Amino acid sequence: MHIRRLAAGLGAAALLLLTAPAAGGAPAVDPVTLDGPGQITDQVGALGSRKPDVEDALRRLDTEHGVQLFVAYVRNFAGRGAQDWADATATKNGLGQNDVLLAVATRDRQYAVSAATDSGFTEDQIREVNATAIEPALRQNDWAGAAIGGADGLGAVLAGDPVPAPAITPGPANPGGDGGAEQFTASDVIIPVVAVGGAGAAALYLFSSRRRKRKDTGGGEPAGWGGDGGAPPVTPLPELDDRAKQLLVETDDAIRTSQEELGFAAAQFGEATAAPFDQAVTSAKEELTRAFRLRQQLDDAYPEDDATRRAMLEEIVHRCTEANKRLDAESASFDQLRQMVTKAPEVLANAEAAAARLPERITAAETALTAMTGEYAESAVTAIAGHPAEARDRLQFATQHLGEARTALDAGDGNTAAVHVRAAEGAVDQAETLAGAVLRREGELREAAAKTAAAIRDTQADLADARGMVTGTRQDESTADLRGRIGRAESVLAEVGREVAAGRYDPLSVLRRVEEADAGLEEALTGAREREDGERRASALLDQALLTARSEVDAARDFITTHRGGIGTRARTRLHEAERHLDQAESLGATDPATALQHAQRADQLGEEARRLAEDDVSGYGGFGGPVPMGGGLNTGMLGGLILGGMLGGGGRRGGGFGGGFGGGFNPGSFGGAGTTGRMGGGGRF
Structure with a gap:
């Protein structure tokens, strides 16, 4: 039965191969790579001798209004909707705010216009250009006239004039035909038949061989071979894993960019106006946090079976x-x-x-860094050592683009001004984050130093209680455990005592180690203490743990946010888990300090790991000409820092392609999801 079904299927395949040419179907055209240089992609020869006229119209629109109209003529849109095909092609080619695409499928007689949502055009204006200047020409097969009409129409809209109707010159109904699909020879029939016959013989042999093998091993029929209930092919696990990682990074970047945009909007319009968008970001973050928690489980030391791993990866993709x-x-x-x-x-x-407030802020950060470097151990400032220099690089970038925005605005070019302003906003925000991280670290170190003496005294008191518990008691497993904790605490106190006495130490590191050692003692002493005293000590330990945890998580978050262009999934995963544990610690602090302490300690560990992994990613990042040196603190230089900060690139999510002054286009993001094209338009059949 299975062989007969397979044979019938192969026969049908052969019939399809024999009859497909006669059907005259043109090959499907997926979203294309636009031809360059120039703005015309004509795969069907639709423009013919009128191509220079189209080039003149496109050049005129660019020169007078700073808008580039790209035109693409293909046979069909590969079964996709016209708007979807045009938007996908625009995204694939990195078309940005000042770029518009006119896509025409000549055989299927469909078209669409794709423009950025922040292009300055409204959807009504584009519909007017379509109805008045483009579609009338297309209906009479005036392929060149449609492009010329589109360029003149967009120019009229920008000038505030009525959209002019095109002068129509009818042309061929189906330029380029169907690519020669109707013409074929006997060899075109023989070769497919031979191919199908060979494939059929090979398939029958493979099927019989697999069937015998299954029977020899006691298995049933192989799934997916024409039997009832055969499953369709599934994405291989490695490919699904790569897809999940890519989506995590893209979604994380989208949320971070959306948060930045939200901050600008709230400052401009007020918190109440920004509230709906804040809710959207919060909802998206909740989904992403769940996705990263799954990624953390996949990364841990306990391997899942393939079915479980697939289900978890699919859930990550779904949540992103x-x-x-x-x-x-x-x-x-x-x-x-x-x-x-x-x-x-x-x-x-x-x-x-x-931007005017930043120089003073950066100078304060530089002064603070110099003071911390002289007062504390190197490890205390490693996380923020390169931040002031990077902040100055971001400020320089912002200053240039603010100047260019002002020039464009004075010239009446609001489109160009908007792109430069958005790039400057992002740079200013990152510079503030970098400078603020230095000043925050200064406060954290002083607070940790102030808490260290009290933490040492508390640990010494717990040591005395613990020693009293083991003196003269019967040796058993619990006593041995307590002695181990005592030894650990004694070792830590001796070690930190030497560091503090030396003068230059890391208060956060010292406080962390003392707190961890004391927490171990406290856990063993809990049953022997009065309830009230135990809760007081647990709250004191939690206070210390939250200080170090917040410091690590904040440092990791700032680093990843300002260097996200070069950071992969592992660091991001640890950061999201650290943030989740920190939230748990803070929410449980008043009601269950012991459990909250465990969450705080885990947040501290994950935050430190996230920062270390992020620094490793950046150290090996080759996106701008080689690895970034990390000696003495990260300082990527302006170009590297802008790429890592997500402000430079050759296109991408909702932007790109605008020529900046640093050897490439800058790519200011916007509010929206990963892969959001931020494009609008219109079109249909003609």
């Missing part, structure tokens, strides 16, 4: 997808709120004011 959908649902409303083009003067003034 849902997080992105949640952001995308609000992206259009957010773009409408900010209206970077029309509100460019106001936004520019705010960005200039923020």
Whole structure:
């Protein structure tokens, strides 16, 4: 039965191969790579001798209005919707805020226009250009006239003039035909038949061989071989794992960028106005946190079987997808709120004011770093040693683009001004984060130093109680455990005593080690203490643990946020888990300090691991000409820092392609999910 079904299927395949040419179907055209240089991609020869006329119209639009119209003529849209195909092609080619794409499928007689949502055009304006200047030409097969009409129409909209109707010159109904699919020879038939016959023989042999092997080993029929209930092919686990990692990174970046944008909006319009978008970010973060928790479980020392691993990876993909959908649902409303083009003067003034405050802030960070370097051990400042220099690089980048934004605005070019302002905003925000991290670390070290003496006294008191418990008691397993804890605490106290006496020590490291040693003693002494005293001591230990945990988690978060262009999933996974444990510690602190302490300690460990993994990623990052040196603290230089900060790139999510002054285009992000095109348009059949 199975062989007959397979044979029938192969016969049908052969028939399809024999009849497909006669059907005259054109090959499907997936979203294409646009031809370059130039703005015209014509795979069907639709423009013919009128290509220079189209080039003149496109050049005129660019020269007069700073907008590039790209045109693409293909046979079909590969079974996709016209708008979907156009948006996917625009995204694939990194088209940005000042770029518009006109895509035309000549054989299937469909078209679409794709423009960025923050391009300055409204959907009504694009529909007017389509209806008045593009579609009438397409209906009469005037392929060149459609592009010329589109360019002139967009220019008219930008100039505030009525959209002109095109002068139509009809052309061939199906330029390029169907790619020669109708013409074939006997060899075109013989070769497929031979191929199908060979494939059929090989398949029958393989099927019989596999069937015999299954029977020899006592197995049933192999799944997916035409039998009832055969499962379709599934994505291989390694491929699914790579996809899950990629989505985690992309979604994490999207949320971080959306949070930055949300901060700008809240400062400009108030917290109440930004509340719906804050809810979207919070919802997306919850999904992402669950996804990263699954990733942490996959990364731990307990391997899952393949079925469990697949289910967990699929859930990661699902949760990342849902997080992105949640952001995308609000992206259009957010773009409408900010209206970077029309509100460019106001936004520019705010960005200039923020940048003006930065030099003093960075100088304070440099002064603080110098003082900390002289007062504390090197390990106390390693995490923030390169931050002031990086902050100055970000400020220099912001200053240049604020100047270019002001020039563009004075020239009446709101589109260009908006792009430069957005890039400057991101750089200012990261510079503030970097400088703030240094100043925060200064406060943390002073607070830890102030708590160290009391922590040592508490541990010494617990040591005395613990020694009293083991003196003269019968030796058993619990006593041996307590003696081990006593030995550990004695060793830690002796070690930190030497470090403190030496003068330059790391207060956070000292406090962490004392707290961990004391927590071990406290756990063993809990049953012997009065309830009230035990809760007091647990709260004191939690207070110390929260200080070190917050310090580590904040340091990891700042580093990953400002260097996210070069950081992979492992560091991000540890950070999200650290943040989750820190939240648990803070929420349980008042009711269950003992459990909260465990969460705080775990957050501290994961935060330190996240930062170390992130620094390792950046040290080996070759995205701008080689690894980044880490000696004496990270200092990537301006170009490297901007790439790592996510502000430079050759296209990407919702931006890209605009020529900056640092050897490449900058890529300011926007509110929305990973892979969000941020594009709009219109089109249909003609």
